[in-house]
Amino acid sequence: MTETTPTGLRIDTGGDQFPVSGAAPRLSWLPVPDAARGYELLAHVDDVPLPTTTTTGHRLNAWPWHPLTSGRRVRWRVRAAGGGWSDEHAFEVGLLDADWSAEWISPVALAAADSDVFGKRPGHSLRRIFPVSRPVRHARLYSTALGVYEAFVNGERVGTAELSPGTTSYDKTVYAQAADVAGSLVAGDNTVELVLTDGWYQGQVGAFHARAAWTDGDDIAARAELHLTFDDGSTEIVRTDASWTSWTSQIVRAGLMDGQAIDLTVEEVELGPARVDVVAAPPISWSPAPPVRRVEERSPTSLTRLDSGDWIADFGQNASGWVRLDDLGPRGSRTVIEHGEHLDPVGDLDMSHLDSEREGDGLVVLDQRDEVVSDGAASSVFEPRHTVHGFQYARIRRGDLPLSPADVTMQVVNTDLAPAGAFRCSDDDLNRLYEIADWSFRGNAVDIPTDCPQRERIGWTGDYQVFVSTAVRLFDVHGFTRKWLQSVRDDQLDDGRIANFSPDGRQVKRHPELQVAQMTGSAGWGDAIVHVPWVLYETYGDRDELGTNWRAMQRWVDWALTTARTRRHPSRIERSAEPLPHEEFLWDGSFHWGEWCEPKERAEDGTLVDPLQANPMAWFMEDKGEVGTAYLFRSTSTLARIAAVLGRDADAARYATLAEQVGDAWRIEFLADDGRTAKDTQAAHVRALSFGLVPEALRDAAAARLVELVRRAGTHLGTGFLSTADLLPTLVATGHTDVAYELLFQRTSPSWLGMLDRGATTIWEDWDGVDEDGRAFASLNHYSKGAVVRFLHTHLLGLDQAPGSVAWESFVLRPVPGGGVTWAEGHYVTPQGTIEATWRIEDGTITVTGTVPAGTTGTVVLPDGTATVVSAGAFRLTGAV
Numbered sequence: 001m002t003e004t005t006p007t008g009l010r011i012d013t014g015g016d017q018f019p020v021s022g023a024a025p026r027l028s029w030l031p032v033p034d035a036a037r038g039y040e041l042l043a044h045v046d047d048v049p050l051p052t053t054t055t056t057g058h059r060l061n062a063w064p065w066h067p068l069t070s071g072r073r074v075r076w077r078v079r080a081a082g083g084g085w086s087d088e089h090a091f092e093v094g095l096l097d098a099d100w101s102a103e104w105i106s107p108v109a110l111a112a113a114d115s116d117v118f119g120k121r122p123g124h125s126l127r128r129i130f131p132v133s134r135p136v137r138h139a140r141l142y143s144t145a146l147g148v149y150e151a152f153v154n155g156e157r158v159g160t161a162e163l164s165p166g167t168t169s170y171d172k173t174v175y176a177q178a179a180d181v182a183g184s185l186v187a188g189d190n191t192v193e194l195v196l197t198d199g200w201y202q203g204q205v206g207a208f209h210a211r212a213a214w215t216d217g218d219d220i221a222a223r224a225e226l227h228l229t230f231d232d233g234s235t236e237i238v239r240t241d242a243s244w245t246s247w248t249s250q251i252v253r254a255g256l257m258d259g260q261a262i263d264l265t266v267e268e269v270e271l272g273p274a275r276v277d278v279v280a281a282p283p284i285s286w287s288p289a290p291p292v293r294r295v296e297e298r299s300p301t302s303l304t305r306l307d308s309g310d311w312i313a314d315f316g317q318n319a320s321g322w323v324r325l326d327d328l329g330p331r332g333s334r335t336v337i338e339h340g341e342h343l344d345p346v347g348d349l350d351m352s353h354l355d356s357e358r359e360g361d362g363l364v365v366l367d368q369r370d371e372v373v374s375d376g377a378a379s380s381v382f383e384p385r386h387t388v389h390g391f392q393y394a395r396i397r398r399g400d401l402p403l404s405p406a407d408v409t410m411q412v413v414n415t416d417l418a419p420a421g422a423f424r425c426s427d428d429d430l431n432r433l434y435e436i437a438d439w440s441f442r443g444n445a446v447d448i449p450t451d452c453p454q455r456e457r458i459g460w461t462g463d464y465q466v467f468v469s470t471a472v473r474l475f476d477v478h479g480f481t482r483k484w485l486q487s488v489r490d491d492q493l494d495d496g497r498i499a500n501f502s503p504d505g506r507q508v509k510r511h512p513e514l515q516v517a518q519m520t521g522s523a524g525w526g527d528a529i530v531h532v533p534w535v536l537y538e539t540y541g542d543r544d545e546l547g548t549n550w551r552a553m554q555r556w557v558d559w560a561l562t563t564a565r566t567r568r569h570p571s572r573i574e575r576s577a578e579p580l581p582h583e584e585f586l587w588d589g590s591f592h593w594g595e596w597c598e599p600k601e602r603a604e605d606g607t608l609v610d611p612l613q614a615n616p617m618a619w620f621m622e623d624k625g626e627v628g629t630a631y632l633f634r635s636t637s638t639l640a641r642i643a644a645v646l647g648r649d650a651d652a653a654r655y656a657t658l659a660e661q662v663g664d665a666w667r668i669e670f671l672a673d674d675g676r677t678a679k680d681t682q683a684a685h686v687r688a689l690s691f692g693l694v695p696e697a698l699r700d701a702a703a704a705r706l707v708e709l710v711r712r713a714g715t716h717l718g719t720g721f722l723s724t725a726d727l728l729p730t731l732v733a734t735g736h737t738d739v740a741y742e743l744l745f746q747r748t749s750p751s752w753l754g755m756l757d758r759g760a761t762t763i764w765e766d767w768d769g770v771d772e773d774g775r776a777f778a779s780l781n782h783y784s785k786g787a788v789v790r791f792l793h794t795h796l797l798g799l800d801q802a803p804g805s806v807a808w809e810s811f812v813l814r815p816v817p818g819g820g821v822t823w824a825e826g827h828y829v830t831p832q833g834t835i836e837a838t839w840r841i842e843d844g845t846i847t848v849t850g851t852v853p854a855g856t857t858g859t860v861v862l863p864d865g866t867a868t869v870v871s872a873g874a875f876r877l878t879g880a881v
């Protein structure tokens with residue numbers, strides 16, 4: 001291989017043991033220098049060569065040959081015209097929907113016990129015995145489920161993916177998995193088994209544990225085909241159908257929220273033939289995302305026995321996953337494992353901060369509880385692979401049985417995302433902050449981006465809208481995010497509204513009577529459908545994804561514009577019976593979550609007051625038009641830019657004009673002549689400045705007011721979900737770098753480092769997630785406020801894309817030193833290759849070094865303002881600080 005040989009070949013889809021595609025995967029690789037004459041592509045399909053073809057780009061190239069068909073095995077390579085051929089990249093095509101001949105099978109329905117609750121029901125096993133009489137050359141199991149399933153061939157677990165087939169909007173999308181099972185087959189009789197539980201399909205949704213609404217029926221189902229190719233070239237397919245049998249399972253109950261119980265002493269019994277086609281299922285698709293896996297194993301940092309006899313295992317890190325137990329004790333011994341994020345003053349597990357309460361629902365207690373009854377076999381291990389928990393601590397109850405730390409491990413389970421960025425600097429607190437934000441994202445990247453891995457674990461749109469531009473700095477989230485966007489589109493309401501969370505297990509689009517339906521369509525949440533694809537386009541150059549989401553984003557923005565025009569907030573109706581002319585562009589007359597989770601005010605007795613709990617009606621009715629209109633401006637402006645990228649010139653012009661009108665309306669209503677926003681909060685000023693709503697002439701004044709508000713709060717931040725990520729960049733952009741660093745290094749609450757001081761290992765939902773007395777509130781693993789770590793990349797290290805650049809074709813490295821930090825280093829894996837950067841200050845001189853990948857140019861701007869263009873290769877620059 002020469003330097004001009006392309007590397008990093010990949011397709012844009014998921015897969016477990018090997019990449020698995022649909023009919024037309026897109027092809028990418030890292031560019032090589034001097035590829036001006038384009039690239040040549042060579043491919044073999046099932047060892048048959050395809051005609052060589054050419055392409056100019058290296059990124060997300062449309063499949064250049066005829067669409068592929070089911071099961072094809074593809075090898076391909078690429079070279080720059082005149083250069084050397086790359087190594088081969090191989091992938092397989094899944095079993096495409098039209099080629100599935102298997103039936104959906106369901107377990108024999110067990111008589112429902114009164115206590116049966118969805119998400120707490122027993123598991124089922126579906127089996128088939130089949131003979132193998134000739135040597136097998138090739139075996140592929142294609143499988144999926146409505147529920148969560150594991151597949152086994154002759155008792156061996158298939159693949160390494162967990163919680164398959166993942167969470168999707170099951171009325172429209174379900175993904176299948178493909179695995180090579182040749183190694184598990186034997187001559188003679190073989191057993192294929194699918195173990196099936198409620199999962200996301202029939203489990204509980206959200207804080208109030210509502211039953212999922214994907215189906216009115218009680219069933220779960222699985223579908224599988226085992227394709228065998230023998231040495232003699234003949235083939236056979238073993239498919240799910242009425243010849244499969246339904247068995248009980250040792251899984252006594254399983255659900256993603258409440259945990260899993262297994263009784264290994266129970267003998268599994270055959271119940272009769274599986275039922276066929278009793279569910280309505282969507283077509284089979286192949287996921288663009290990497291699978292969920294067990295990505296790390298952690299031993300307890302301590303294992304303590306309480307007076308009660310219970311054990312508390314501390315794993316030193318809040319994460320998503322489960323506990324594996326290697327010693328189950330003598331036959332009949334029961335071990336109960338509960339999972340939580342916090343300990344009370346005596347060191348016992350305290351999960352009460354994760355309970356939820358709402359009028360009409362009463363108190364919903366969170367209980368992440370696994371149980372195992374031992375069969376006494378030395379080889380038995382407990383691993384609850386039909387559930388997942390958010391926890392740092394486990395309370396283990398097993399009577400007088402001893403427990404050794406060597407027998408307890410935390411299995412960290414999340415989507416197996418490839419790391420994309422790294423950051424370190426001379427300040428250990430900032431390094432730790434970066435780490436806990438990274439852990440928070442991982443803990444909330446379990447097949448979809450969730451809000452928290454315990455209380456709700458649903459894909460709230462607002463949370464990812466806020467975090468996606470940070471997520472792209474931490475991991476390659478391209479496929480993961482495209483998968484989630486499919487759900488967001490699937491869940492869109494007929495009127496254009498975007499569901500609060502996706503996959504929307506409540507199916508608000510079919511249940512307008514639900515209370516959550518009236519709270520659907522919020523600024524900052526639904527706007528994810530515009531912002532998230534835009535970030536994918538900017539980061540990965542995925543123009544197709546803009547096209548895929550275009551209709552959905554347009555319908556959302558059109559709904560918001562119509563709502564602005566037709567509905568008014570009561571306070572404005574009171575002001576004038578007839579709307580003022582600009583009001584048609586104020587989005588104030590429908591429900592908004594608002595800034596959400598700003599630092600809480602204190603009551604006279606010193607306790608913190610939650611505005612929603614304190615007075616739900618007042619909170620609900622509050623005028624949130626400032627937030628609504630600002631987001632309407634940003635989404636309409638972004639839509640105009642997207643239209644331009646897609647060559648929809650008329651739409652681009654129309655939305656650009658509308659954006660101006662919305663911006664004008666926002667200024668008339670919410671901006672005073674002195675640069676203050678009507679809602680005189682830090683959040684409102686940050687939003688106004690970072691969204692470009694404040695005219696140039698008033699920016700200094702608006703920023704000065706922001707600083708004043710920060711100072712009035714004793715140099716504390718006052719932002720919540722929506723604007724925390726933009727606070728520090730806005731301060732730097734308006735010339736207040738010193739204030740930005742003072743806030744970053746603030747230690748008293750509310751602050752980021754204050755979280756560290758109170759022991760946070762992930763980012764908290766509330767600024768006071770653990771108060772000064774050590775009591776916990778709300779979730780201790782919510783990533784939104786951790787979006788600040790993007791600032792560490794873009795400002796402290798100083799690495800960002802150049803304005804207007806796409807897919808990192810050009811970047812700016814502009815270190816913004818501050819807070820006494822003397823060096824920073826990091827890298828970022830871009831579609832062009834990896835950019836490395838380091839800076840160090842010594843004796844009043846800053847030295848900036850790094851490497852630039854081929855096909856990228858950068859501008860390094862030193863603190864003294866000197867700008868230098870750098871291109872492929874290493875660079876080193878120095879200047880005064």
Ligand code: BGC
Nearest residue numbers: 451452456460462463593596
């Ligand atoms: C969730 C959030 C979500 C919010 C809606 C909360 O209960 O945990 O993260 O975005 O509700 O405002």
